[in-house]
Amino acid sequence: MNIGEIARRAGVSRSTVSYVLSGKRPVSAATRQRIQAVIDELDYRPNASARALKEGRTRTLGLVIPPASRRLTDMQLGFVASVVEAAARVDLDVLLSPSGGDHDRSFERIVTGRRVDGVVLMEIRLTDERVTRLEQTGLPFVTIGRTARPHGMSWVDVDYGGLIASCVHHLADLGHRHVALVNRSAELVAAGYGPGSRASAGFAEATAERGLVGVDVCCGDDVAAGEACVEELLATHPEVTAVATVNEAALPGMQRALESAGLVVPRDFSLTGVAARHWAENFRPSLTAADVPIVDMGAEAVSLLLERIAAPDTAPRHRLYRPPISLRASTGPVPAARGAR
Amino acid sequence: MNIGEIARRAGVSRSTVSYVLSGKRPVSAATRQRIQAVIDELDYRPNASARALKEGRTRTLGLVIPPASRRLTDMQLGFVASVVEAAARVDLDVLLSPSGGDHDRSFERIVTGRRVDGVVLMEIRLTDERVTRLEQTGLPFVTIGRTARPHGMSWVDVDYGGLIASCVHHLADLGHRHVALVNRSAELVAAGYGPGSRASAGFAEATAERGLVGVDVCCGDDVAAGEACVEELLATHPEVTAVATVNEAALPGMQRALESAGLVVPRDFSLTGVAARHWAENFRPSLTAADVPIVDMGAEAVSLLLERIAAPDTAPRHRLYRPPISLRASTGPVPAARGAR
DNA sequence: TTGTATGCGTTATCAA
């Protein structure tokens, strides 16, 4: 079924049908009605490829996600859902590309095959080949996360450094003197993963400022790693009374290790960090944490991208989220016995 | 950049460039090299829309996911990732459509706008408008989950009925006499959600067969609902000593309610069901459960879909997964004191 | 071994 067939059945030219569809030219009520009737009857809709070819735009956004081989975290999946939802609200479709490193076939296909009008890039590195690639091609893009030199590009990000610093200050206020940062995986941090290195920096700065002793450890993105990590932490640094973390996925394991050690949160040990709200709320005890506004960020990323697409020559914009720390039940005063030493 | 420009720079005709690209016609080594050099230099890649228009296929699969408004479950997100990954392996892109009910704009756009070569449909209802719609249009599709009358279509599904029955038998073998099924949300079950109603049926059948007393309750897909659900269950049916569940997302809440009631799993209370493997393993205590092979199912769905696309007239195929129950640490003999009454 | 010409289904320009 194509526009020619509709035109034939309605006894008009193809252009008239096209104009009924687009409304870009007045069409007499009578013919419009006749044409619309045929369209409705046959449930006709323009061929997306032909339209994209002619118009030079696809009405599709690309979303580059980490390769699914290693399981995506809850937060990552939240971004996917929120980007898709935001795009759907403005009648755009989303094409997924699971691309990690450089030279990814799927990534190249999407970027240089003109399959999309713009790209949302997730899980940015501080220096990221994909960003360079997109800059080369001139395809509009927005990143979730930012590179080391984000100037001149559009992005949304969470201020992991500042938020972890806030966590440290909160812990210091509660009297904790020995605190640890449970970061993301060593590989990720080594690969120049922004949230990881910025959390690290913020932690170092805040502990120094408050004269605390800080331990900075990496931890895989899963329950088992979290458990192992805290076990080791307790063994090697028994003086630590609190942890701040950006590793949501490891939290249940961390809690498990604390329990095994006979430590009750928050009585014996405080736990805080940065996490999605539902994650913090469902934690037990509920987690004192900065709640990452995942849905807002996804929507904002789409909104910024649409802006880039509509006006590529305007100055890029960005948005750094710095959600307040929601006081919940996982942090408390340093235990007397241990804070005293 | 288009094929004509490449041809011009290489001093050949457009068709020769096209044939170099496709390899469908022999081209002399000399000209091929010259052309390839230009292609490499300009980093040229054919326009996907033009190619799709000409070839009549888009090299894209559609994936219909539940609307993100209500948070997707871990298992749903697992399917998304595995479908995308499987498609990428055969150089296909995936277009996402968050479509719940009927008449969804995104769904219609994808289906009738010829944006994809085929569709994977998630979260099927026993009677599903979207299936009807796809059947009308003739677009190849595969469902994850199956309708009440799945004959004549391609699908993959988990045998929730059989698996829940197996769980009941396992509990019966352990001496439990009063068991409960914690199902998915009441809305979902009422809406004719296959896994929900099939789990219910399997539960009823197995409890009857073993002469057990079964309590069948619905529960929202989240931690809070799980907690409330088990609280109420314990209050209204104190004789229940074990639960089987298909509600992964509610499990942590269920566990929380049991703890609050002073019940230790598996000493005082047994817990089992159907869940993703990593979920079961990360649970505490690790969950005796049938492990849903999410990755396999996503890959198989793509594989079946490719078959439909390549040979629409062959008989549809399906695959019903019936993974064995992995014995872990959450089930045990009925507690003497309570099993006795 | 290579080149020419046609059409895929649209939209939009130019005529009427």
Add this chain to the structure above:
DNA sequence: TTGATAACGCATACAA
């Protein structure tokens, strides 16, 4: 108010 027609970029049947 409407119709004829020319692109959009590509693949391929047909010629040479």
